[in-house]
Amino acid sequence: MKVGVIGTGYVGLIQAVGLASFNHEVIGVDIDTSKIEKLKRGISPLHEEGLEEVLKKHVNKNLIFSADYNLLKNTDVIFLCVGTPQDKDGKANLSFLFDAAENLKRVLDKKEEYIIVTKSTVPVGTNRKLKEIFKGFNVKVVSNPEFLREGKALYDFYNPDRIVLGFENEKDEKLKDILVNSIYKPFKEKNVPFVITNLETAELIKYASNAFLATKISFINEIAKLCDKVNANVKKVAEGMGLDPRIGKAFLNAGIGWGGSCFPKDVKALIKQFEENNIEPILIKATDIVNEKQLEYFLEKIENYYKDLKERTFAVLGLAFKPNTDDLRESRGIKLIEKLIEKKVKVKGFDYVEKARENARSYFSLKENLIYGYNVVILDDLYETVKKVDGIIITVEDDKFNSENWQKIASLVKEKVIFDGRNILNKENIESLGFKYFGVGI
Numbered sequence: 421m422k423v424g425v426i427g428t429g430y431v432g433l434i435q436a437v438g439l440a441s442f443n444h445e446v447i448g449v450d451i452d453t454s455k456i457e458k459l460k461r462g463i464s465p466l467h468e469e470g471l472e473e474v475l476k477k478h479v480n481k482n483l484i485f486s487a488d489y490n491l492l493k494n495t496d497v498i499f500l501c502v503g504t505p506q507d508k509d510g511k512a513n514l515s516f517l518f519d520a521a522e523n524l525k526r527v528l529d530k531k532e533e534y535i536i537v538t539k540s541t542v543p544v545g546t547n548r549k550l551k552e553i554f555k556g557f558n559v560k561v562v563s564n565p566e567f568l569r570e571g572k573a574l575y576d577f578y579n580p581d582r583i584v585l586g587f588e589n590e591k592d593e594k595l596k597d598i599l600v601n602s603i604y605k606p607f608k609e610k611n612v613p614f615v616i617t618n619l620e621t622a623e624l625i626k627y628a629s630n631a632f633l634a635t636k637i638s639f640i641n642e643i644a645k646l647c648d649k650v651n652a653n654v655k656k657v658a659e660g661m662g663l664d665p666r667i668g669k670a671f672l673n674a675g676i677g678w679g680g681s682c683f684p685k686d687v688k689a690l691i692k693q694f695e696e697n698n699i700e701p702i703l704i705k706a707t708d709i710v711n712e713k714q715l716e717y718f719l720e721k722i723e724n725y726y727k728d729l730k731e732r733t734f735a736v737l738g739l740a741f742k743p744n745t746d747d748l749r750e751s752r753g754i755k756l757i758e759k760l761i762e763k764k765v766k767v768k769g770f771d772y773v774e775k776a777r778e779n780a781r782s783y784f785s786l787k788e789n790l791i792y793g794y795n796v797v798i799l800d801d802l803y804e805t806v807k808k809v810d811g812i813i814i815t816v817e818d819d820k821f822n823s824e825n826w827q828k829i830a831s832l833v834k835e836k837v838i839f840d841g842r843n844i845l846n847k848e849n850i851e852s853l854g855f856k857y858f859g860v861g862i
């Protein structure tokens with residue numbers, strides 16, 4: 421089919437490349453012309469394993485990139501994948517989405533039929549508003565929220581747990597046929613479950629899923645604080661809980677809390693949706709508060725150990741919000757660096773992902789006139805990063821840390837102290853090398 425994708429960020433680019441690999445004819449449109457120029461040359465502007473290979477295979481064949489909305493005129497199905505960041509007051513900012521819709525309106529042909537599918541995470545009622553925008557056009561609106569995980573995005577595209585489709589009319593068999601039997605045919609063939617429902621339910625499935633996962637993390641983080649006090653081990657608590665299939669072990673890793681491009685803004689936007697409907701969001705608000713406090717709790721551990729942080733130097737290992745991505749949005753590592761610098765600390769930062777290091781360099785140098793640029797250096801080598809530091813702080817849940825040469829690291833640091841904000845290291849092994857080890861709840 422002829423498919424359009426508006427917004428070629430983490431979600432849109434994966435969607436465009438993935439659908440091209442299903443042999444659809446895909447046009448990816450973005451207002452960021454520098455991104456489009458890279459994409460036209462088969463260069464991925466973002467780091468995602470395997471993405472550039474599939475991109476190169478299809479680009480300029482059945483996958484075209486352009487900043488020109490006019491190319492969307494001859495498509496059948498158009499996916500909206502623009503950002504919906506957090507507004508000042510915590511709501512989802514829908515200006516990119518509505519701008520995209522207005523741009524689209526200018527080029528679509530009133531005599532043609534189109535299906536407009538929202539993949540962006542949008543509050544309940546947004547797709548009905550989109551329908552209003554396209555009044556007078558022959559347009560069907562669909563909500564098809566995205567569940568991919570950055571760092572595993574291409575894998576998740578090909579192996580979804582479910583496909584959620586919200587229709588204006590749940591019984592619309594023609595629409596179902598196009599989406600299930602044509603657009604997403606390979607998923608149907610793999611027996612991926614399709615959840616077909618109304619627009620509002622589909623919109624809410626996305627927010628409820630993210631808020632639930634965030635709640636699981638906040639729950640175990642709260643338990644971790646108690647573990648610290650009573651000599652219990654939160655890793656074992658989580659293991660013992662997680663073996664119960666009603667609970668499950670995923671998202672029960674205690675640490676410095678959740679960040680990233682989705683959980684923080686989606687939890688806040690869901691809180692707003694409750695408030696707008698005059699319901700007190702007791703549990704979800706608590707989830708958010710626990711998360712806010714978790715970083716402070718970790719910082720207190722560092723301060724309690726050193727007493728005075730002034731003029732200390734730390735290696736912060738982990739800049740992106742999670743492993744295998746370059747995305748710094750709401751990264752706990754970056755937030756911690758900023759908090760440390762406010763306390764007159766010097767930071768040497770490292771991330772395994774080169775683009776994450778590049779992004780961090782530009783993020784901090786943009787702030788050069790503030791205090792940041794002068795007190796943070798981002799290094800390309802982990803061993804250089806730990807040289808002569810007063811302590812190592814791990815901020816990203818990356819198992820690669822366990823394969824490092826910790827004997828060598830022990831010989832490079834000034835003081836053998838580790839604050840493991842993700843409980844990722846083997847405490848016994850690390851302590852056997854003479855390190856003082858501080859995790860969260862262990």
Ligand SMILES: NC(=O)c1ccc[n+]([C@@H]2O[C@H](COP(=O)([O-])OP(=O)(O)OC[C@H]3O[C@@H](n4cnc5c(N)ncnc54)[C@H](O)[C@@H]3O)[C@@H](O)[C@H]2O)c1
Pocket residue numbers: 426427428429430431432449450451452455501502503504516517519520523539540541542566567568569570681682
């Ligand atoms: N990143 C994730 O892991 C993830 C997962 C699931 C859902 N989502 C949701 O998907 C949406 C997109 O997220 P993302 O991380 O891909 O965002 P992103 O910021 O990486 O990408 C958004 C893209 O849209 C482009 N854009 C903005 N306005 C435009 C317009 N008017 N016309 C064309 N292009 C425009 C931007 O230039 C950018 O390239 C959000 O609603 C997000 O919550 C993201």
